[in-house]
Amino acid sequence: MSFTLKHAFQHLVGSINGLLCLADLELDETICICSPIVRQYVTLPKSKFKTGYPDIVVNSFGFSSVTGEYKVLRIFQERKDQDPRWSPSCKSEGEVFTLGTGTWSSIGHVPFLFTARTFGVLLNGNLHWDVNDIDGSGLICSFDIEKEKFHAMSPPKRNDRSNELVNLGVLGGCLSISTCQNAIESDFVIWVMQDYGVKESWRKEIVIKQVLLYYEMEVR
Template identity: 45%
Template sequence: MEDLPENVTVEILSRLPVKTIIHCKCVCKKWLNLVSNSYFATLHLSRSPAGLMIHHNPIKGRWSQQPGILKWVEVEDEYDDHHLHHDPVMSLNLNLAPLLQKSTILTVGSVNGLLCLWQSGQGKDNTYICNPITREYMILPRQKYYKEGYADIVYCFGVGSLRQEYRVIRIFQGNINIPSDSTSRSRSSVLRAEVYTFGTSQWRSVCDIPYWLDRFCGPFLNGHAHWSVFGKDSPENIYVFDFDNETFNFFPSPPVETIQGSENHFKTLAVLNGCLCQCDTFDSQLTIWVMKEYGVKTSWHKDLVIKESFSSKMGTRASD
């Protein structure tokens, strides 16, 4: 294949399975450069079957002081069924990385096969961008804030629709130290956002935002990060960040639903089949809303409703 034109070689390699691509990097320097190119990564991703990267921690508890294992799972679709195929060779054991040991690792974003990982515990507070397939990763510079005090941290990892620049946004919600020119340090309870753009060497302050955001990780879709908003005084229940313009705006949210007798209501945003969706969880009902046309409020559709009922005779719970 040495005599083949470069574009032909790319066409051939881009159709190979992920596991084979890893071995191709070791064949020669030319192939290493080809498969490491961002164009090749995008082309290969468009031709690859659907897959999931599952972050598994064998130790119970979300805040376990163990990094866990990243497991690659391929989705095999059939006419009326779906199968998940896990290849142990494709697993990435984060527990073996010296920098990650004795710390908690949370997955806070995923774009084009890259994962954004947040490390905490044992005095550590680091952000990593990881390619779990190639076993490569980079650590981002330390942030300005959250050096002392308590703060909830909200993340999103994405890429601009126009500029195609990868960025990580990190929002601090709570008591943080604000650097000043004087020797004294002031502490304030604010919601402050910082952005890191790939290719730069530092985080940049964007702005303070007036609303408390729910969940530590917002889903990325169409060049925007999405979060649910706490509070009843906001015009919409969804707040978005534009990765191109670096601005915050409200976003059309689905109708507000109430269930009589339900004391709890949790909202979770996600991406389902390329569409923004919201999962409303009540004590006795689960509702999934799907936005069929991005940005159009009237396109929100109640896609699925799961109700639970209690049998007084059997003392069991049944799903409708």
């Protein structure tokens, strides 16, 4: 199946119930929601945020099984320079687009540091990211799609988080986090949160010894 889109969208933000959220991050941060089955799409209105390097923009696609609403979350974080540390004085705001409304709505200040253009992992009606708090401590940030509220969750305790590659995912219906040191050879570890929201339920599920990885990893 093929149909013509206005932009050559390079990024798949998310896929839910046959709907795709696509983003052209290189051209005006354009986002569209499309249905390949019926070959239709809608382009979202432009955001109020004007971005430029080294600012961070995070886009995620979510669904509330309670309300039946599809929502796109956009988080904008201003950077004064390339310093990864985050100052409270820097702008950090979020906005939500609910499919069918035609407009973005502000959700105010976002109290977490996003270090890259990551797309949220959807589980139990929440989007999840690996983030830092204002002091630089590692956290898992969750966003309740229905209530449009942020919460913090504790990641599993690791001995060494410096120079670490981290990826969130869903494994066996549970939130998972895979970690590996950004080194020539390092153990690849997958942790699983067996009881959602309970930090004591993190378990080291899989360990692959001495894996050779370069910069990216993904678990499905």
